[in-house]
Amino acid sequence: MIRIAIIGYGNLGKACERIAIDSDDMEIFGIFTRREPSALTSPYGTRFFRQNEIECYKEQIDVACICTGSANDVTELAGRLAKSFNTVDSFDTHSKMIEYADDMRKSALEGDRLCFIGIGWDPGLFSLMRALFNGVLRDGNTQTFWGRGVSQGHSEAIRRIEGVMDAKQYTVPKEEALRIAREGKGGTLTDRDRHLRECYVVAEDGADKERIKREIVTMPNYFEPYDTIVHFVSENEFKKNHSGMAHAGFVMRGGSVNDKAQALEFSLRLDSNPDFTASVLMAYARANAKLYAAGERGVRTILDIPVSALLDNCFIANVRKYV
């Protein structure tokens, strides 16, 4: 049995908990939180502990799954945990991954531990596909599309506008851009060509909707470089139609080998983004325990971990089902 600790109890932590509960080969030691543990309850009776006391339970935990929210939380916490635990996290600031990997390598080697970073779908499976596609089809162009699904950052940006009560922003890939990218001709596509931003906004009573709309569509970086559609909806309609956590995405590479056109594509359609991310995280938690037992130490991105490590009886004896 792999003894799991879950750090953080938001959507991702809750999804990991349920997956571990449903897995024959895992048991949850406990959930570690910055909140008051006695104030939390789990539908599965899982125990809660104070996050800053986790080192006391070092001997009872095989893998710590880091499910805290923001990127800052992850880096600080993971760096500390790596000195005492094997960890998996879904750190998602693409631009800081190398720096983060370097920090984590130091901590992991200091603690003689194995730490997996950036495990999810992007970064994560999408990173793996971009690297694989580039490796096997060297002459080509890779494009990533996200959606249709909610961008937390863009939703948050709208909610900060005066007069906005609530908001959700859907990132939507444009069909024409998908078509061009599939042919390997996506290199010249602009941000505006690639994605549409569709916003559902609940305005406060008496708020100036024209001003809100103008502030959204002209917001630098977030919305100005895109075609943005703003819908004002009632609080009821918002709750009814915009509380889901579905997402989707595509990685595609078109190119050529010996002057012959070739195209590769990976896509996913998720009814629940946090549940799928949790599923990836727990799959790699399982791989982490195996590779740690096999003597691996240090830091790994998803690119460094052989897929065979995800299988029940890892390495070659189990490939029969797949080859």
Added chain:
Amino acid sequence: MIRIAIIGYGNLGKACERIAIDSDDMEIFGIFTRREPSALTSPYGTRFFRQNEIECYKEQIDVACICTGSANDVTELAGRLAKSFNTVDSFDTHSKMIEYADDMRKSALEGDRLCFIGIGWDPGLFSLMRALFNGVLRDGNTQTFWGRGVSQGHSEAIRRIEGVMDAKQYTVPKEEALRIAREGKGGTLTDRDRHLRECYVVAEDGADKERIKREIVTMPNYFEPYDTIVHFVSENEFKKNHSGMAHAGFVMRGGSVNDKAQALEFSLRLDSNPDFTASVLMAYARANAKLYAAGERGVRTILDIPVSALLDNCFIANVRKYV
């Protein structure tokens, strides 16, 4: 520079040769053939050698790329080569992969070599996807579809029928089956549900076309379990329209995590099947040289090789482009 030997000079060997010629980090030592070397010429001036003398050049070859045709050739030859060379092959008899891996492991370890087996797209990339999808989405159903593209085995089977001058068989996935499989409900699909077999046949003058058609559609294993369409065409039309080597395929898994539906899909569309297979083979030849230099020995399927090994500067320093 990685010094490559190519064994066999059919479509696959020729495609590998051109890729190596076009690669900055590779040089071809030579092509090894069972034919009379002096009877062969290369558009790139590559040297030809007798296949059975390859061991004489052991010190001058980093990776031997096995590009011979049939499965029997591969097993016998690869077993011998593994004692003296690092090898990559696209051995494609799925049902014998484990047995083959066991044989190759013995030879590779005896020769202190690193051998990659079953490298291509199926087995190969498709194997990797089936395993990855199964790992990250444990509760679900995976389906593989091939086509539209030529099946060599089925084309060959038609050509053996009396009165047939030439024939090509296209395997075609059925749209309705793709739709069902995308929802993770493909588990009950029959062979007939999944693929259509479309045959283009050139009959000899005066041959009984009705009999030929009957012999095709009732052929056990090959055609009887499928809906089969037979077109008789002239020799000219056959040459004009059915000499391409395009292929395509899909691996899809639909399932659920915590009762939420999730779907993953990988697909490829190839204008030239042998050129793409060669591209995968050469990418893994590059990985083979790196991992051998890093001390790895023995046998590996594509599942056992981390994707980072395909990157120019392998391991974590180079992930920035992909994460």
